[in-house]
Amino acid sequence: GNSVTQMEGPVTLSEEAFLTINCTYTATGYPSLFWYVQYPGEGLQLLLKATKADDKGSNKGFEATYRKETTSFHLEKGSVQVSDSAVYFCALSGGNNRKLIWGLGTSLAVNP
Amino acid sequence: GAVVSQHPSWVICKSGTSVKIECRSLDFQATTMFWYRQFPKQSLMLMATSNEGSKATYEQGVEKDKFLINHASLTLSTLTVTSAHPEDSSFYICSARDLQESYEQYFGPGTRLTVT
Numbered sequence: 001g002n003s004v005t006q007m008e009g010p011v012t013l014s015e016e017a018f019l020t021i022n023c024t025y026t027a028t029g030y031p032s033l034f035w036y037v038q039y040p041g042e043g044l045q046l047l048l049k050a051t052k053a054d055d056k057g058s059n060k061g062f063e064a065t066y067r068k069e070t071t072s073f074h075l076e077k078g079s080v081q082v083s084d085s086a087v088y089f090c091a092l093s094g095g096n097n098r099k100l101i102w103g104l105g106t107s108l109a110v111n112p
Numbered sequence: 113g114a115v116v117s118q119h120p121s122w123v124i125c126k127s128g129t130s131v132k133i134e135c136r137s138l139d140f141q142a143t144t145m146f147w148y149r150q151f152p153k154q155s156l157m158l159m160a161t162s163n164e165g166s167k168a169t170y171e172q173g174v175e176k177d178k179f180l181i182n183h184a185s186l187t188l189s190t191l192t193v194t195s196a197h198p199e200d201s202s203f204y205i206c207s208a209r210d211l212q213e214s215y216e217q218y219f220g221p222g223t224r225l226t227v228t
Contacts, residue, residue: 036219042221043118043205043219043220043221043222044156044205044207044219045219046216046218049216089155089156098209099146099158099161100146100158100207100217102155102156103155104154104155105154105155
């Protein structure tokens, strides 16, 4: 079945450091891929998405490219800020029911 | 953007009582709503898929008689935790899928349930 594997956290970085959070997936067909973010005390928010191979999703300085050949959707940001501290979830949606399949989440803490 | 609300945001109840959680799509119509449970430092666990006007589809291992789901309109779904026990204490999150979009889900802020 479909699954998402996400790098374990927590990840701790200094402000302005480069961020990569790895995400790989297993799926039949052509799923859509997502990154969601959960800030402390808040609900999940869609950060970015990609719906087909080679698409690049981007938002708030974050980017992720849908790589079918490596079944990956790694999240990157060139210069993180303290306000980026949150839990990041990789997810895919595929099949007829379009249910979201979730990674375990990666906690990011950015120190000033 | 699309907004989903949940009420209440937190609730404390005694063992054996029932608790109802509401999920509303505020500015769009949602034929499908999803109910998730999130344990501390873990991912979201899909409990059930709720379709307007029909019975909910429960994931394996989720007791449908314990977690009653009703989706009576295109903007409202409710989750009732019946005869709650301390192990039901968790963070419950709903999401709604816009009629106009086939893949994007919008999430509510979640409800923290504590059963004493």
